[in-house]
Amino acid sequence: MLVGAIEAGGTKFICGVGTEQGEILEQISIPTRGPEETLKDVVDFFKGKEIERLGIGSFGPIQVNKTQPDYGSLLETPKTIWKHYPLLKHLEGHFPAGMPIVVDTDVNAAVLGEIKWGAAKGKDSCVYFTVGTGIGAGVFLNGKLLHGLMHPEAGHMFIKRHEMDDFSGCCPYHKDCLEGLASGTALKTRWGVDGTELTDDRAWELEGYYLAQAAVNAIVTYSPEKIIFGGGVSQRPGLIEQIQKQTLELLNGYIKKNQITDNIEDYISLPGLGSQAGLKGSLALVLD
Amino acid sequence: MLVGAIEAGGTKFICGVGTEQGEILEQISIPTRGPEETLKDVVDFFKGKEIERLGIGSFGPIQVNKTQPDYGSLLETPKTIWKHYPLLKHLEGHFPAGMPIVVDTDVNAAVLGEIKWGAAKGKDSCVYFTVGTGIGAGVFLNGKLLHGLMHPEAGHMFIKRHEMDDFSGCCPYHKDCLEGLASGTALKTRWGVDGTELTDDRAWELEGYYLAQAAVNAIVTYSPEKIIFGGGVSQRPGLIEQIQKQTLELLNGYIKKNQITDNIEDYISLPGLGSQAGLKGSLALVLD
Ligand SMILES: Nc1ncnc2c1ncn2[C@@H]1O[C@H](COP(=O)(O)OP(=O)(O)O)[C@@H](O)[C@H]1O
Ligand SMILES: Nc1ncnc2c1ncn2[C@@H]1O[C@H](COP(=O)(O)OP(=O)(O)O)[C@@H](O)[C@H]1O
Ligand SMILES: [Zn+2]
Ligand SMILES: [Zn+2]
Numbered sequence: 001m002l003v004g005a006i007e008a009g010g011t012k013f014i015c016g017v018g019t020e021q022g023e024i025l026e027q028i029s030i031p032t033r034g035p036e037e038t039l040k041d042v043v044d045f046f047k048g049k050e051i052e053r054l055g056i057g058s059f060g061p062i063q064v065n066k067t068q069p070d071y072g073s074l075l076e077t078p079k080t081i082w083k084h085y086p087l088l089k090h091l092e093g094h095f096p097a098g099m100p101i102v103v104d105t106d107v108n109a110a111v112l113g114e115i116k117w118g119a120a121k122g123k124d125s126c127v128y129f130t131v132g133t134g135i136g137a138g139v140f141l142n143g144k145l146l147h148g149l150m151h152p153e154a155g156h157m158f159i160k161r162h163e164m165d166d167f168s169g170c171c172p173y174h175k176d177c178l179e180g181l182a183s184g185t186a187l188k189t190r191w192g193v194d195g196t197e198l199t200d201d202r203a204w205e206l207e208g209y210y211l212a213q214a215a216v217n218a219i220v221t222y223s224p225e226k227i228i229f230g231g232g233v234s235q236r237p238g239l240i241e242q243i244q245k246q247t248l249e250l251l252n253g254y255i256k257k258n259q260i261t262d263n264i265e266d267y268i269s270l271p272g273l274g275s276q277a278g279l280k281g282s283l284a285l286v287l288d
Numbered sequence: 289m290l291v292g293a294i295e296a297g298g299t300k301f302i303c304g305v306g307t308e309q310g311e312i313l314e315q316i317s318i319p320t321r322g323p324e325e326t327l328k329d330v331v332d333f334f335k336g337k338e339i340e341r342l343g344i345g346s347f348g349p350i351q352v353n354k355t356q357p358d359y360g361s362l363l364e365t366p367k368t369i370w371k372h373y374p375l376l377k378h379l380e381g382h383f384p385a386g387m388p389i390v391v392d393t394d395v396n397a398a399v400l401g402e403i404k405w406g407a408a409k410g411k412d413s414c415v416y417f418t419v420g421t422g423i424g425a426g427v428f429l430n431g432k433l434l435h436g437l438m439h440p441e442a443g444h445m446f447i448k449r450h451e452m453d454d455f456s457g458c459c460p461y462h463k464d465c466l467e468g469l470a471s472g473t474a475l476k477t478r479w480g481v482d483g484t485e486l487t488d489d490r491a492w493e494l495e496g497y498y499l500a501q502a503a504v505n506a507i508v509t510y511s512p513e514k515i516i517f518g519g520g521v522s523q524r525p526g527l528i529e530q531i532q533k534q535t536l537e538l539l540n541g542y543i544k545k546n547q548i549t550d551n552i553e554d555y556i557s558l559p560g561l562g563s564q565a566g567l568k569g570s571l572a573l574v575l576d
Contacts, residue, residue, distance in 0.1 A: 076544055125436055139509075144430055148413055148511025149545055156542060157505045158448045160464060173542040176448060217445045221427075221509045223436030254444060254461040256364055257437055 004051035005283035006042060007106065008058040008087070010079060013038055015045045016279045020287060022117045024279060035085045043094045054101045055286035057109025057278055058087060064104050064151050072103040102286040106130075106278060107138030108145045110271070113281025114228055115140050119272030125224040128271070129154070129214055132231035135179040141222060155179040159213040162206055165190075182210035184233050195233050207233070208242025215247045215268055219255060230271040244268050292339035293571035294330060295394065296346040296375070298367060301326055303333045304567045308575060310405045312567060323373045331382045342389045343574035345397025345566055346375060352392050352439050360391040390574040394418075394566060395426030396433045398559070401569025402516055403428050407560030413512040416559070417442070417502055420519035423467040429510060443467040447501040450494055453478075470498035472521050483521050495521070496530025503535045503556055507543060518559040532556050 005024075007014040009032065016027035026049075030041045046054075061075040072088020088103045095101065104112075111120070111128035120126035120140075128138040135155030139146040146152055156177045167190040169176030170183070180186060187195045191203055198204070211234075215227050229240060244264045251260070260267050271277045293312075295302040297320065304315035314337075318329045334342075349363040360376020376391050383389065392400075399408070399416035408414035408428075416426040423443030427434040434440055444465045455478040457464030458471070468474060475483045479491055486492070499522075503515050517528060532552045539548070548555050559565045 137509075141434065141436070142430055142432055146429065146511070148429070149507075149513055149547060150511055150543065152511045153508045153543070156508045157445075158501045158538070160446045160448055173540045174538070213446045217505065217509070219437075220441045220444045221425075221505070223434070223438055223440045225437055250446070250462070252461045255438065255441070259437060 002051045004054040005279050006056045007278035007282050010059045017049050018283050022280050034081050053286040055282040056103045057106040057282035060105050104285050105151050107136040109281030110277050111138030111140045112284045113277050116284045119269050120226040123225040126226040127218045127224045128228045130231035131233040133184050135183045208246050211243045212246035216250045227268045290339045291571050292342040293567050294344045295566035295570050298347045305337050306571045310568050322369050341574040343570040344391045345394040345570035348393050392573050393439050395424040397569030398565045399426035399428045400572045401565050404572045408514040411513040414514040415506045415512045416516045418519035419521040421472050423471045496534050499531045500534035504538045515556045
């Protein structure tokens with residue numbers, strides 16, 4: 001069976017065709033413009049490809065509750081041109097009636113991809129933080145993706161500020177939530193240079209401190225078997241080791257689980273699927 | 289069918305016999321001493337009562353993973369005399385072989401009781417914070433109690449300190465985690481009087497600020513349909529209204545869900561089962 005996958009992002013839509021084993025046979029990158037133009041290119045790509053299912057991991061916020069009439073529609077996104085756009089409904093019109101199409105958030109796609117084929121393979125639970133321009137989280141618990149009332153937005157949890165840090169935080173809603181203190185945008189605003197050019201060790205130690213708090217809060221709330229840090233910022237060499245080290249320091253012996261205390265390098269890691277996590281994860285969305 | 293229930297606490301064991309509908313027909317309170325003495329009284333209470341099942345909501349930490357050999361045993365509890373005590377195994381020996389007995393944490397029992405018969409009746413998800421001497425949380429998600437690697441310990445999440453608060457925090461592991469800043473012990477240590485005698489409005493406003501952060505972090509991580517605050521401290525008149533108000537202020541419009549924004553009094557509330565929550569919840573543990 002051939003399966004279609006779309007990683008729908010704010011700057012590009014990556015479309016692919018793959019197998020049930022998660023092998024991507026063919027893919028294309030389409031620049032994100034208005035919905036009509038962008039989706040025309042998407043539909044053209046899939047023409048004649050004979051896919052039998054389609055998984056979509058999308059930027060958000062997007063309605064992921066299948067029981068809601070607006071399932072698969074964008075919600076109040078700052079990208080005005082996509083606001084309330086019925087992504088799923090539009091695409092359904094271009095594929096055979098009844099073909100399974102599943103829409104979820106990009107971070108939920110990513111965590112599912114990692115569970116099926118990546119760094120969390122075989123685990124029953126995993127939290128995936130993506131630390132890029134903003135911070136998002138995909139959560140897989142009790143063998144299922146977590147949705148709830150809306151999808152979780154763990155990037156906006158409150159954490160404690162470092163006593164040496166007087167940056168007020170850049171989240172437009174909360175100022176100094178996790179995203180406000182530790183996203184790529186926060187790095188750039190606090191230090192005046194982009195994360196890719198930031199070399200001050202103290203800056204990265206502070207970043208590790210905040211992301212370690214994200215890990216600790218994930219541990220005490222979700223109690224997951226695995227935590228992954230993806231996204232551009234997490235690629236910074238040495239950062240994942242900082243997160244691992246400071247997570248143990250912050251836990252300070254409170255959690256007595258070998259999986260955490262003796263195997264922190266396995267417990268908290270980078271994604272296993274590299275740059276294909278989003279696309280493979282989108283494919284995985286429509287497989288169970 | 290008659291069902292037995294034990295609310296196993298650090299100061300007392302409440303034992304009861306009830307029905308599948310959650311009606312408690314008879315109950316007794318046994319002071320907690322050493323395991324042998326305490327459990328002898330427990331077993332005596334149930335003698336001749338013809339219960340067909342037994343649910344136990346216990347103080348912790350306790351092994352709640354049914355696949356582990358030490359399922360139902362206490363773990364590294366500060367109550368040395370109970371450390372590693374095989375609570376479940378001991379009790380099993382006193383009931384007919386094969387009689388269903390389920391052990392979970394007291395907070396998981398409480399949230400389940402509220403889901404079945406209390407303030408969260410009919411909901412698919414609920415977070416129950418108990419704010420007493422310490423802070424604990426029971427979590428019901430996707431129609432199931434959350435366990436994971438160990439049970440969640442959301443009382444130890446990190447939150448942000450209020451700028452006017454210079455109390456260093458009293459958690460022996462983390463100092464200024466949620467429990468360290470907002471438990472009954474924290475109130476007493478910060479203000480020098482017990483919570484029951486604390487009347488300063490600013491003190492309770494600050495308490496509301498911290499518990500509202502617990503609510504916000506629960507919302508962004510779990511995305512639950514309902515949040516309940518139980519335990520002694522939550523009984524303080526006016527506190528739940530403070531938590532409701534400050535939760536909306538802290539969210540600051542970020543979450544656009546009517547269930548939260550227009551119905552905060554329903555969304556965040558006190559328990560519906562009052563003082564029987566623990567016992568009824570323990571009974572509920574062994575019903576599904
Ligand atoms: N190797 C790197 N080291 C540090 N920061 C990086 C690195 N690569 C990307 N970033 C930062 O990550 C952010 C972009 O994140 P990314 O996940 O690539 O995209 P987005 O979140 O916009 O989808 C930018 O703030 C950038 O500065
Ligand atoms: N009405 C009240 N107002 C404020 N604080 C209270 C009230 N009742 C109990 N407390 C506080 O709650 C804590 C005890 O919590 P409780 O849930 O009753 O027991 P525990 O957590 O020890 O099982 C104490 O710190 C006490 O000061
Ligand atoms: Zn925020
Ligand atoms: Zn703590």
